[in-house]
Amino acid sequence: MTMNVADARSSEPRISTTGKTDKPASDREMLVLRGQGLAKSFGATKALRDFSFDLRSGEVHTIQGENGSGKSTLVKVLAGVHTPDSGTIEIDGHLLKQMSSPFQSLQNGIGTVFQEVLVVGPQSVLQNVWLGSDGLFKVRYGHEERVAKATAVLNDLLGLVPDLEAPVETLSLSDRQACSIARALLRDPAVLILDEATSALDVATRDRLFDILRTRAERGKSVLFISHRMDEVTEISDRVTVMRLGETVGTLNRAEATPARLVQLMTGSDVSSEPRKRAATKSKTQRVLLEARSIALLPGRQPINLTVQAGEMIGLAGLEGHGQEALLRALGGGVTSSGEIMMHSQGNTAVVRNETEASKHGIAYVPRERKTEALFLPLSVLDNFALPTLKQDTKGGLLWPAQSRKRFFDLAKRLGIRYNDADAPVSTLSGGNQQKIVMARWLAADPKVLLLNDPTRGVDAHTKQDLYHLLQELTDIGLAVIMISSEVDEHLALMDRVLVMRDQEIFRELNRSEMSRTSIVSAFFGKVEQ
């Protein structure tokens, strides 16, 4: 007889779910939401096994866990998207009999914002903010009331209210997400669930959102907060509940919830989510690989000149939508207003005019959104990996899958990709491993310059560490890496230089000695501080 998995885990030390500093008597009345023994399976996959937590009135309660730990399933259960297989949900002390639709969830005072930016692109900002508020035939709010409320909420969130009649697709990603958050805030739900909803926000909007959450808390409104970013978690949370493999591991009060402790609980081991300090570029050969000459991202903007050396790692930072992505795409042969990109290799210089030429000269662009920009979810792991480099597996006009398999096997080992079957759909892998597949796809093209668009966004601590390790390895052998990151800590730990973008121009270039949290964040807002 062997011990089953659940037994093995229950033998680990557990932390009381109620915490140590509870005041039991009064707390019972203050609970707004309570879940017990929640479980949900999809086919053979147990996404949620046994999850329990409670949410007090006026608290910000964070749920933390690695990718695949069941956070999203939990949120979808609470939001009425999924019906739990077993377990109970209590709202204000009343046992909920049924919550089988998002509408019912909303009726029960639970408002949810998801990680995916859910807006209807061609419709106006106002329509998007009020999306779903009307019945099929009935208009519930007048136009003036709509404008007034939307203006108030967007003003709090964005500082500056965008044109309410503009199509929402004309806004930046961060502002679009602000619209979906505004949609939930308008209804003033007793419980606001933010499922990684902050990952698309720029720093300033996120800070304003946190202010709003604090004000709400004073009025006794609660927040269930989900985020991978440790700084956000420690900044805003009153309590943190950690989950692993669909189960509650424990709940910590703010004071106990140090990053190290949280990571230990999430992973069951001592992996830090902090980026390790990367060794600075070793080779001082000054061999220039890539050169941007007078690139203007928009007509009339200050042209950008940039030289990238072999083995160098350059960070692109800034508030969301200030040109980091446009610059990265431009370096990969994308559209610019003016200027040119040159690639140097072995004494030859080539002008890069488009993405195909960029690829031919060894420039690889790894996009930001895994699911919408990189992966073909129903296709196999192998197909997803090999697509842009299929020519390497072609002989006599035909593909030889054994050749792809061999190439994949080598890279999978190097990147530590965990998979059971290379022929299974890539959707069966966890988010972190999917991200590694995307990296492997482009490493297979044997690039000299790697352009990474926020590769660690929304991946778990283990995967982050693996990626940091990989980047060190790659720059050691002379690859140049240019990477957008929304985490200041990553810039501090990894980059040889950081370019802070503002309004489609490079506002400031910081080298290692000038880099600090303050100098980087100040530059986001157009200030020069050391």
Added chain:
Amino acid sequence: MMTQPDSQSTAARDMEGQQLPQRTLWQSVVLLQRQFPLLQILVLIAALAYGTLTMDSFLNPFSVRTMLILASLLGLAALGQTLAILVGGIDVSIPAFIVLGSTLITQITGPEGVPLGLAILVIIVLAGFCGGLSGWIAHKYSIHPLIVTLAMGSLVSGVLLGWTNANITGVAPPFLGALTRPFASTFGLPVPPVVIIWLAVGVIMAVVLKRTVFGRQLYATALNPRAADLALVRTRFIWVTVFAISAIASAMTGLLVVGFAGTANATLGDPYLFQGLAAVILGGAAPLTGAVDYWRTMLGAMIFTVLSTLLVAGGFTEADKQITFGLLILVAVGVYGREPRVKDRV
């Protein structure tokens, strides 16, 4: 106490959502059905068995050969539709290109006196250009192919009608008739050449879709066009090629159809729009998951032909026939149309 289980690796497997499967029999059957058209094969066998048991003449050589010819023509006409559905579109100009093929081959080799080889070349170039243009317009301007191919089909039919003045005088070249004559044989094999052509096309399609760069790029373009663009797939080229192949395949089917029918007319291609779509759908095409293959369409074409034959031979009316296929298409869409994608996403 037995040995401590390797909880780390078990945990790792769990996180990937790939535990050892504990499926019920029903779940296994559904899963299998999604990967392999088991149900279709059972239906085909049952239909053949029913025909054999209830009708004396059902399995005689003439009837079998006729069914094979009809299935081949339908299967070839549905080739373009399979590709159009695969990339997430539809091609309603197929009847027009069947008429284009059949009209041109009878008119320009007959009354106009153009040599056969040249005539076929002209047809391929014309159809390829018009079809490719449809794909280019649909991709470039993001217009649904339903609209573009509707317009193109109307345009092609209109020009043909104007040119022939609805008076097609030529007859099919005799060798085309030989390809589809029930008692013709192919290199000594006792089957009409059109069946061998169909099988060869099936093999070529399987190789192209599974074992060429173009095939893999085709699926990638179908499933996530934006990611395909970023993975340096020339998606517009893929669309142009798909609709060009669809038009060419339809025009070539037109040659075989006119050979079978003897003379061309403006409505010769009409039945193949519905029947071709039915063959693709009955074969179990599921574009959302990329489970679209030509061999599935071939299976669908055979099911359609055998069931039609049974219904006609059984004395059912055209009304009964249409009701039956309407219901069957609904069943197929119920099984494949909406994929439980949530299960893939955890």
